[in-house]
Amino acid sequence: MTWAITSAAERAELRPDHTVEVSFTVTNSGAVTDEAVFDVVPGDNAAATWFSVQRPHERVEPGKSVTFLAAVAIPPDTAAGSYWLQGRVYSASNAPEESSVLSNRVTFEVEAAPVRKARPWWLLAVAGLVVAVLAVGGFLLFRPKDVAVPDLTGAKTTLAQAREKLEGVGLTLGTVRYRQQPSDAGSVVQQSLTPNRDVGKGTPVDLIVGVSLPAPTLQSPGNGESITVDQAIPPLTWKKVEHAASYLVDVRRESCAFFFLKDQPRPCSFETTQPKPTDQTSFTPTLSFAPVTIDIDSKATIGPAPGKVGQNYRTSQRLAPIILRTYSGRVQWRVTAVDEFGNPGPPSEFVIFTKKLT
Known part of the structure; x- marks a missing residue:
């Protein structure tokens, strides 16, 4: 081929x-x-x-x-x-x-690859120094000038006036909090930066403003309202209080002391309890109306003997369990507004409703 x-x-x-x-x-x-x-x-x-x-x-x-x-x-x-x-x-x-x-x-x-000429190290150092000097000089030349913080806590300064003063010197309003302080209600009572201190423009300043928390307006259950045997205790509700961070709910049952001696009185009163905190405008209490009983020991001292001044009546035999305290079903409640620092305002008036037990 x-x-x-x-x-x-x-x-x-x-x-x-x-x-x-x-x-x-x-x-x-x-x-x-x-x-x-x-x-x-x-x-x-x-x-x-x-x-x-x-x-x-x-x-x-x-x-x-x-x-x-x-x-x-x-x-x-x-x-x-x-x-x-x-x-x-x-x-x-x-x-x-x-x-x-x-x-x-x-x-x-x-062809041979082109050889890159190495630049002298001192040239790079000089260039870096020049850039650094220019950067520092530019910062010093163009940086915002510091301004003095105005005094916002004197002369009953309102929040609107405080904002105007801050913006007038180039500062900004930061976080605003409210404290129960009726004597200075509506005025700035504290600022986060000391007056006359020099700070950069745009710096935020936090404020605390005094308020007078009102007594909450209770809504339901209303005064004199009755709840049937079959109904559960409803949520207690009230109107929101401006600037309140939380509430204290005071709920009290009426209890009656009962003694086995027929001629002794049956005193009734509303018990004292620790108020319950909540950040809502409603609260559902857990209440029990079961009677409290106790076993009276034989020969226990009960009280004055009927018709015998200065002598105590003592049992001669062991008695069955005797009811000492019962609950009438009447409940009173009130609410207190609290600021974010834990300071309470005035409480509302007590409202009384009745839970039917039979």
Whole structure:
């Protein structure tokens, strides 16, 4: 089989990334169709790994030609110099040494990588110093000037007046809190920054304003309202008090002391309890109206003997359990508003409702 091979050019120009493609034309000069195999033969100092062929096999009819494309990729660390390559073609049915044909040489130049000149270290240091000086100078030149904090706690300053004074000097109003202090209601009583202190513009100033918390208005259950046996104790509700952070709910049951001696009185009164705190405007109390009993020991001293002044009556036999205290079902309740510092305002009036027990 007779093959002919030529390159498209005798010199290839590498791209900046050290790559290029070189084309070769292979012609079948024989009388029968044959399969051509193409590869690249590297020249002196060139490496076979620099070259690749995407389609190295092609069937070629007699008198016809095909084109093979060799891709060249030179590693970045390759030494500068002149290199070359050749294309080779042979029949697939024969060994390369039996029927191979070489093309002319195709040369290419690998240029040396440009050497970056190192900048003197002192030049970088000077540049950094200049930038730092300019930055500090710019900050000192353009930074906002400090302003004096105004006195907001004197002369009964209102919240609106305090805001106006702060904004007038370039400061801002911070967090406002309210404290039960009726004598200074509506006035600023404390500020977070000391008056006449110099601070940066835009600094927030927190304030405490005095208020006079009113007694809460109770809503339900109303005074004299009755709750049936089958009904549960409803939530106690009242109107929200402005500036109140929480409430104290005072709920008291009426209890009656009962003694087994028939001629003794049955005193009744509302018990004293610890008020319950809540941050809501409603509260559901848990109340029990079960009577309290006690077992009286025999010969226990109960009280004055009927008709005998100065003598105590004593039992002569062991008695059954005797009820000492019962609950009438009457309940009184009131509410006190509390500020966020824990200071209470005046309590509401007591409201009394009745829980039917039978």
